[in-house]
Amino acid sequence: MKIGELSKTSGCSIQTIRYYEKEGLLADPERSEGNFRLYSNKAMKELEFIKHCRSLDIPLANIKRLIELKNKPEESCLSVNILIEQQLTLVNKRMKELKALKKELQQMASTCGSGSTIETCGIIKSLDS
Amino acid sequence: MKIGELSKTSGCSIQTIRYYEKEGLLADPERSEGNFRLYSNKAMKELEFIKHCRSLDIPLANIKRLIELKNKPEESCLSVNILIEQQLTLVNKRMKELKALKKELQQMASTCGSGSTIETCGIIKSLDS
DNA sequence: CTTGACTCTATAGTTACTATATGTTTTATA
DNA sequence: TATAAAACATATAGTAACTATAGAGTCAAG
Structure with a gap:
């Protein structure tokens, strides 16, 4: 899906999505021939995760850390x-x-x-x- | 008094005082021969007023309005x-x-x-x- | 083939400060 | 009196998490 659709289904504004990407919270998505961002369902879930964290007022820097931790499933969950x-x-x-x-x-x-x-x-x- | 003393007695940082002045919350103070800001007790009280408002989380724009209102003692206090x-x-x-x-x-x-x-x-x- | 919707990047604005760079004035000491 | 340190000056950039805008490119429908 393109960014407009992701924006609508997620409830995040287009600018915010691009901002999260710039800040390294969302992986750089694939691009169409005409350089449009193309998102998978996985990206959608990652965005939902961020949204949920933000709704808890967790700062972006900490969300970034949580995402990193999430990708190391075998480590201790102490942090x-x-x-x-x-x-x-x-x-x-x-x-x-x-x-x-x-x-x-x-x-x-x-x-x-x-x-x-x-x-x-x-x-x-x-x-x- | 000079800005350093005002800063110490008020508990506002020097930069913050200058910032309030720039934003029009504090009147432009007199200057010494060498261009140093010189404050009166009145300025001190104005700063305390701002500080008190800020401690109530009142945004600067609204504090500005309160100060304006304060200077019109005969008007209704409805606003x-x-x-x-x-x-x-x-x-x-x-x-x-x-x-x-x-x-x-x-x-x-x-x-x-x-x-x-x-x-x-x-x-x-x-x-x- | 053109119009309109959508997307792109880059940049500036928001709030209330804080921090820094660079230069001037005053004060204290040698 | 010379000089060094402290205090002050302005101007500018950074902070957090976006939002808004400008100017240009892409794509689908009529």
Whole structure:
């Protein structure tokens, strides 16, 4: 299939597919006589793998490592596990931060006293302190 | 004070301060005879305001709007409120996403069965599906 | 044989900074 | 006073993961 079809069935934009190729996450595909990229079902699966990893917010560099590991089936899966644990740690950290953000933003919003002027607005006041 | 001192007392890097100036978030400061930036306490407070907003993950463009609003004390604070509510919506959305991420990552980690090979690793399997 | 859809490469823009190169000014020391 | 070190100046490039655009080539249908 050509890149347009791959794009539609995968849900990745054409530019993104080409970008993944440039970054070495997708193998260079075969080319048609007229230099169009031609993809196999295998390429499609590789793209799905990347998509799934991205949906977990795993950075491209780590996805690259996962793909390399995937191609060494006999090796220990310890590094895979470490990578996922690291991702989990990151997510937990960010969640904590967001919880704090949420709390402060909610407090601020509640002090606005809408309908009044900026001069007396509780939000601006709390941002100022 | 010069930029180094402002940087130290505010906790913003020198480059960041200059960047905020370039982006129009900080007013162009006075200059010494030798062209060094000279800051007042007012500038310091403006920087603190920006810092506080950034700690709430408010994007620079919106901070710029907040600063403009701040300088119109007699206007309605409605737009301030909308801006903060939008930020809150964003944070809530991201939190939901992170919760889902966390769940899936945890499930994946638990299927690893560490000590085994990549071939049999539950993590890679779940990423493949 | 031409039109339109699709594809190609290369390049610039996005966000909020950080890092680097190169040059000038000020401050401290010899 | 000479000089060396520290602080400052501007301009430019790099970061992550794309998205958007420009300008040109390819292909199928009418």
